[in-house]
Amino acid sequence: MTTAEKSEAETEIYEFLETDIQQARNLVGIYHAVTQREQFSRATPDVIRNFARSYGDDNPLFVDEEYGRDTRWGGQIAPPMINIALRQELHADRVPRDQRRPAFRGIHVFVSGSTTDWYRPVYDGDTIYSFHGFEKVELKESEFAGRSLLVTRIHVQFNQRAEVVQAQRVLTIHTERHESKKRKKYDAIEAAAYTPEDIAAIDELYAAEKPRGAETRYWDDIQVGDSLGDMVKGPLTATDMMVFHSGGYGFAPYTPSAGRLAYKNRKRIGPFYIPNEQGIPDVAQRIHWDSEYARSIGLPAAYDYGMMRDCWLTHYLTDWIGDAGWIESMSSQMRKFNYLGDTHYFTGHIVGKRIEGDRHLVDLEFRGTSQRGEVTCPATATVSLPSRESDLAILPTAPAEWERIAAQMLKRHGELRAEKRRSDQA
Template sequence: MTETKTEDRFKEATSSEIDDADIAKDRAALGVWAASRSQELLSTATPEAIRNFAHGYGDDNPLYTDPAYGQATRWGGQVAPQIMAAVLNAPLRGDKLPKELRGGSYRGIHAFVSGGTWDWYRPIYPGDTLYSFSGLESVEEKESEFAGRSVIRVLRDVKMNQRAEVVGVYRTLVIYTERKKAREKGKYSTIEDPSYTKEDIAALDEIYAAEKVRGAEPQFWEDVVVGDDMGKMAKGPLTTTDMVVFHAGGYGFVPYGLKTGRLAWKNRQRIPAFFIDNEYGVPDVAQRVHWDSEWAKAIGNPRAYDYGVLRECWIHHFLTDWMGDGAFVVRQHDEIRKFNYQGDIQYLTGRVDGKRDEDGMALVDVAVEVRNQRGETTAQASASISLPSRDKGAALLPDVPKDLQRDAVRMFERHGELLKAQS
């Protein structure tokens, strides 16, 4: 069989293998925290940015999208979906780390998000600018079923606002695989393309029509029963448009980014390994696996597929629709189990697993499952939610650990010192 131009260029550009030196650099960098100097696509949560981010993953909750609506809630105005902290970042000034403590670069190695854990402490209001300091929390080398040798890294990002208040901590699990071996395996190349009838789409539309934002109706802790069904939500079928809308909503994929024209040329000079020729011989971003099915096939997948962080947002959407305006997600842990390919539908369901009183917070623990139209579990999650109580009143926010808040203040003080020295 004759290979396509894309496959030929894949062979030329993706013979990279994981370098032992990168793993050694990672191990030297464990537990070293540094100011994040990245300028995300968004840094400040303006009312429009909040609305557009929510719309970027399909959320029309008026608490996030209508500035006037929030005035009647406990928050006193519009707030952002808590998971918006993932895409907000302004450059934080800090001392530059020595090269030997910056971790491995893994240039030319395919990376994908396999899951993450959020611990949230404070809401995000319009006008809040988020900064972060981050570092490598763990690194593990293993043999992957999909791609042979792989490296699993957990990256910790501490997000704080302009008052040095810790908003949340995000731990991202990222898997690095050798593309060449991924292609040779070809495990997923036999998955058939989906095909839907008008009746199939009508059945999907019925699910969309039945979805509801709980909103102003309180979800009281006393009324929740262990074993409760949390309802059903649909997402899909996945299209290239979904990827475009998610990026337009604020997902910048920093530090790589999406650029055009002269800015794309500059980006190619900065990170040439991130660009691989397409079928026309044009250098294009490696992350086009999320919208270019031919490129996705070249690395062993049947079609283009979504971002793990997009499914994290979908799970968060499911939680916030269920919990109502007055609640607060304390923790969300999710695991991405399978790819979500173009044309796939994802169905989110959940149940209440437990109730507890912790430090005065009326908490419920829930489990969420994400399954595609083939009946496969593609993601799963657990979450803890602080609910309002008939006896205790409004849902409480968790206390920020003292050492974490101290680190945030120290980092922000250094930021101010460096700004002052520059002026």
């Protein structure tokens, strides 16, 4: 490609991005039903257990079908981040062309952080639906890749009774894909290496971990400054990434597939498939397990998903609060990459305690730190704990407006399903 042709190609990318940027801004505040199904559509004991295990969580509240019956929940409940694996599609009217999400083709997407609010548990038998929209769109210059678009998307999940179970705001960074630009800032990062003694030291930390479980942690007994304990995750491997996917992270609507389904997927979203070193079209998402591809765009190795570290962060919290506690909200940031081979150490402490109405709340700061000493995922959270006066943590109330929208969408979902059945029978 000549210099002139290269310049023209880059101009076309920038013009395309301007269209996407304006479209994204036009959609702020508009909600639509999510019409794509996730890996799973209904919670079952197997779905709940396998999702918890996909990120290394063996809390019996999540993985044991019988254990929860003797807790305040009366049965097995799902881990906090189940929303990334569980969703049934909603039947909805076609979205008007001027309200469709921009494709953001030709650019990489990175999850930078998220804020999640939890309102109710997900039980065996629950079906989860969702609506979503853009909450904020910002354009900025990025140290990593020049011009970037910061998009905050909100995803509201609700059950078959139109009860909102959680809402998640996800900050994604969209950066233009210029394969030839090598990021010199990453040249000094070396792949992690471990001796048998190093692995033994990590194993000692794993051996010491256990969820608090039935031993109630009371709000009255904790103090500002108290440690939340220690947890380890890693060293990260490509196997971890595969287990995470097989446990439920389906990455809809891109949904990496195999065989004939992969062919159909490639026809549907061709730009998502980029030829590998053998000339085979493969998903751009392989940057999470294919280090050769990661190095081709200037990174030292493949890296994890931000959502995987959110799972780790909530695992750290649920181990600490015990069976009777509840995570009300968590905000996390993904400041550094977590490469294959990296090990993360989770630590944290209490920064505040307060009473709001009938809820006894605790504010926490915690973080994951890599073996390089870099804090890659700082986070804050508010949890509700039982008090000595009340053995149950009180759950927050979901916004009434969201439940109104959920009820409307479920109603339309039912109407459209009925129309389809009548059409099929005609």
